[in-house]
Amino acid sequence: MPKTKQLGRDxxxxxxxxxxxxxxxxxxxxxxxxxxxxxxxSEVEVYRGEEDQACHARxxxxxxxxxxxxxxxxxxxxxxxxxxxxxxFVTETEGYPAAVLIRAIQPVEGLKTIAARRVQVAPQRxxxxxxxxxxxxxxxxxxxxxxxxASQSEIFVEMEQxxxxxxxxxxPRVGLNNVPEPWxxxxxxxxxxxxxxxxxxxxx
DNA sequence: GCGACGATGGGCT
DNA sequence: GCCCATCGTCGCA
Numbered sequence: 014m015p016k017t018k019q020l021g022r023d024x025x026x027x028x029x030x031x032x033x034x035x036x037x038x039x040x041x042x043x044x045x046x047x048x049x050x051x052x053x054x055s056e057v058e059v060y061r062g063e064e065d066q067a068c069h070a071r072x073x074x075x076x077x078x079x080x081x082x083x084x085x086x087x088x089x090x091x092x093x094x095x096x097x098x099x100x101x102f103v104t105e106t107e108g109y110p111a112a113v114l115i116r117a118i119q120p121v122e123g124l125k126t127i128a129a130r131r132v133q134v135a136p137q138r139x140x141x142x143x144x145x146x147x148x149x150x151x152x153x154x155x156x157x158x159x160x161x162x163a164s165q166s167e168i169f170v171e172m173e174q175x176x177x178x179x180x181x182x183x184x185p186r187v188g189l190n191n192v193p194e195p196w197x198x199x200x201x202x203x204x205x206x207x208x209x210x211x212x213x214x215x216x217x
Numbered sequence: 218g219c220g221a222c223g224a225t226g227g228g229c230t
Numbered sequence: 231g232c233c234c235a236t237c238g239t240c241g242c243a
Contacts, residue, residue, distance in 0.1 A: 058224070067224065069239095077239060094225050095236025101224090114224060134227095144225055188224055 018171040022162045025085035029061045029104040029111040030201070036102070037205045038176040041118055043150040044167050050126055050150045052118030052140055053173060058186045059201035060101070061111040066196040067189045070110030080158045081110040088168055090147070090157040097144035098153050102161060102170075116187070117141045119207050120149065176205050 020039065025032060042051040060068040069091070070078045080089045081103055089101040089112050101112040118140045120127050127149045131139045140146045147153065152168065161169050183200040 060224070069224080072240065075240075091224090092238060093223055095223095095238080097225050099224065116224090142226065148226095186224070190223085192224095 017164075018173075019162070019166075020086075020170045020172060022084075022086045025102060025104050025161070026106065027104070029059045029113060032102070032104045033057045033059045033113045033201070033203050034176075034178075034181060036113060036115075036170065037181060037203060038174040038207070040121070040171040040173040041115065041146075041150075042122070042169055042171060043152060045123070045126065045151050048123055048126060050120075050123035051171075052120040052122075052146070052150075053207055054115060054118050054170075055207050056115075056117035056202070056204045058114040058116055058203070059111075060114060060186075061105075061201075063110060067186060067192045068110065068112075074110075078110060081112050083107060083158070086160060086162040088156050088159050088161055090152060090154060092154065098147035099143045100147055100152050100156075100168075114143055115146060116143050116202075117204075118146055126151075180205050 036054050036057050039054050040051050041054055042049055062068060063070050063073060065071065070081050072078065074082055077091065080087060083103060084107040085104050087103045089103050091099055093099060100115045103112050105111045120140055127139055130149050130151065140149045156168055159168060160166055182204050184202045185198045185200060186202050189197050
């Protein structure tokens, strides 16, 4: 193997807002039975601290949230709405609950496998939501708690490119209906526009 | 033990 | 744009 571009523990140990912004433009990889399924991260959200009333850790340390309290650089995968899996990366120091939710990627590797899992869905819609990413890449409860920094990790992130601040748009997080202010409106959602969706079709 | 509800997506109006 | 499927988790009795 050539030199690794895999992001290490120090990256995830940074402030969650910094991690979120720097994750934009990087390559999310799932080794799915030996096959690389990957996409460029284009949208993320920050969930940070017990005081954040939108963060699962608002309820404190529970069996569900314990991964968020663990060391940085691990995957926090949880189930919601009776049918959807969500992928998060644990950040900051052990003992402080914080994570980045991966909301959207642009698929770049393993497109045939992804297409097979997203039947009758247009390519530009394959992975434009957090649950869609997990469905397309085959991520579920098995991956909760795994180490993104391990040398043979099933899920990891590769350094791909740096996205300048001017290319990043921010806004309130999505789907926080009954969350009190200021958490409901705090601009902890980060997006960037990447290459056009037609490129996906070209490489199929 | 049990009721309420959710960091959503997909299909239908 | 609106509705709702579907079930794990939490919190309270």
